[in-house]
Amino acid sequence: MPAVQETIDQVRQIDVDQYKYGFETTIEVEKAPKGLSEDIIRFISAKKSEPEWMLEWRLDAYRRWLTMEEPTWARVNYPKIDFNDIYYYAAPKGTTGPKSLDEVDPELLKVYEKLGIPLKEQEMLAGVQKSKIAVDAVFDSVSVVTTFKEELKKAGVIFMSISEAIREYPDLVKKYLGSVVPPTDNYYATLNCAVFTDGSFVYVPKGVRCPMELSTYFRINEKNTGQFERTLIIAEEGAYVSYLEGCTAPQRDENQLHAAVVELVALDEAEIKYSTVQNWYPGDKHGKGGIYNFVTKRGDCRGKNSKISWTQVETGSAITWKYPSCILRGDGSRGEFYSIAVSNGHQQIDSGTKMIHLGKNTSSRIVSKGIAAGVSENTYRGQVSAHRKAENARNFTQCDSLLIGDKCGAHTVPYIEAKNSTAQFEHEATTSKISEDQLFYCLQRGIPTEAAIALIVNGFVKEVIQELPMEFAVEAQKLIGISLEGSVG
């Protein structure tokens, strides 16, 4: 099978030369000492000038975490993490929090420019439409700048780093933080509660449609440093917001931990659209290095007829453990999960969603597209459940896997549970393979192997790409192509 063999060889090469965000920046940093203890937590809290209640919240979580066990049910393998061998706080010197654009270290601005993220408050040229995108830039443990803050404020929208929000809007934070993902939720989420350093805070008041796309770009730069981001988005009655997160990291031989918690709250008639383009460093061709991406993301459709939609394009990380979920609490609420998970080389992905139907007439839709190449393992794990009181719950799940080569694996693990007899859950799953016949057919038409794979894969994921904000759809498509390429980068 020579044609396919060649493809396999090519995709196997995905590694260091491929990952174009792998550069390292030399910036003077201030770090907390290595390791985890109550003192370190006090250090982080003090660095962020947090109120006493926040510190107590962290310490409580830490004490609980000490009693917890690392979960092992996911289909991923990695050596035991030494949590005392990690730096929990690293910040570019002199940045205790975000500043105005002119005060930000030009070196930092350059980093984001190099990543293709302009932080100047200008209109981003994207496709046919010119649109403004507000950006929160998080570098290691701190947010370095948030753009368009003033303009958003005029519309009543609060968009700032979570550290700032804790100081400036303590009541809002207190009310919602941990209300979707409680500090006791799971091992990594609890760890995050104890040591989270930065992330974004979004509050859209009643009846307001957020006037621009919001986005956060996370960058892990320092060695041996974990990133523990915490994001909280609240959409009041009838509000709408679309938010996107992106992430990159330098190439490093050692694994780095990223354990985030994201909480979304949608009140009556509100809608939150949350998109992720996850492109952490995936490790080299031998499986050395790469980010461990252990993330808890959950949205609470708290109000009636509210809607939360997760769209994710996962191409990076050595290991991904991630299940953006929706609690459909409000009557008539709707949850959506659209996912593209690409694994290549030695990557391992165990990702999916949970749709928990609690209210009446709630509906959910899951479209998952997994693409596995190289010697990677790609698992979709999903749960759809209807509570006793969830009259007329509806779910549609479509789960498709595409294999490239014969050394990778794709797995689908759906859990379905209906405690109310009126629930209607549909599940469809397919597994296909890019065949040698298909590749030869494309080659014969003058389409080289890599372009042929990109063409077929992009056809496979089209449904999900359409869900991304237009400005990012093209980028995401390219990214998928690149992650599966062998030579071009």
Added chain:
Amino acid sequence: MLEIKNLHARIAEDGTEIIRGLNLTVKAGEVAAIMGPNGSGKSTLSYILSGREDYEVTEGEILYNGENILELEASERAAKGIFLAFQYPVEIPGVATMQFLKVAMNEQRKYRGEDELTTPEFMRRVKEAAAELKIAPEMLRRPLNVGFSGGEKKRAEILQMALLEPKLCVLDETDSGLDIDALKIVADGVNALRSPDRAVIVITHYQRLLDYIVPDTVHVLYKGQVIKSGDKTLAHELEANGYADIIEAAA
């Protein structure tokens, strides 16, 4: 245009020899018909010509416009003008026919150092060619070959050929599965491409197609060799008498 000299080829995986000392010359402007019993190696020859890597050439050479193409990738051969209309066109799920055409045309242009087609220019060409072949615009929006009927698949092959404007066209049993009207449409499509700088190889079992696409030469392939060549009357002879006499005479 095409010179195949003493070609020996085997299946890469198990070493079975399929092409055993094949000689064939096709000149520019010529239409050559290749006929021969099932399993004689006709499709295999077309695959080897277009660079499928499942086969290993152990001896001989293939010269295309004087250049030995055996070292070229399949996509390079395509960009240089070799086109194969497949006996069994392959389904490409999720990729709209229109998009496939655009990528194929532009990849070939890129290889040849030409500019990409503008979208209006591309649309104009596709619409025109599709109309000639009586292909409905809806079909172009569907994923390539997915759920196409046998006849629609064959027509889609000819559409691609018309748009890619190859120099050497190999049609592998394009007539099979076509109704009388479609056969005529496809034959017209092929005849429209006939030109002094283009050669066509038609692989077929039936005289019927050759009534429409009249060949200049006819070659009989048997057990991986050309055992007899002639003009168009040879095809009539085969239609009337079958292969037995020719095979016997060659033995």
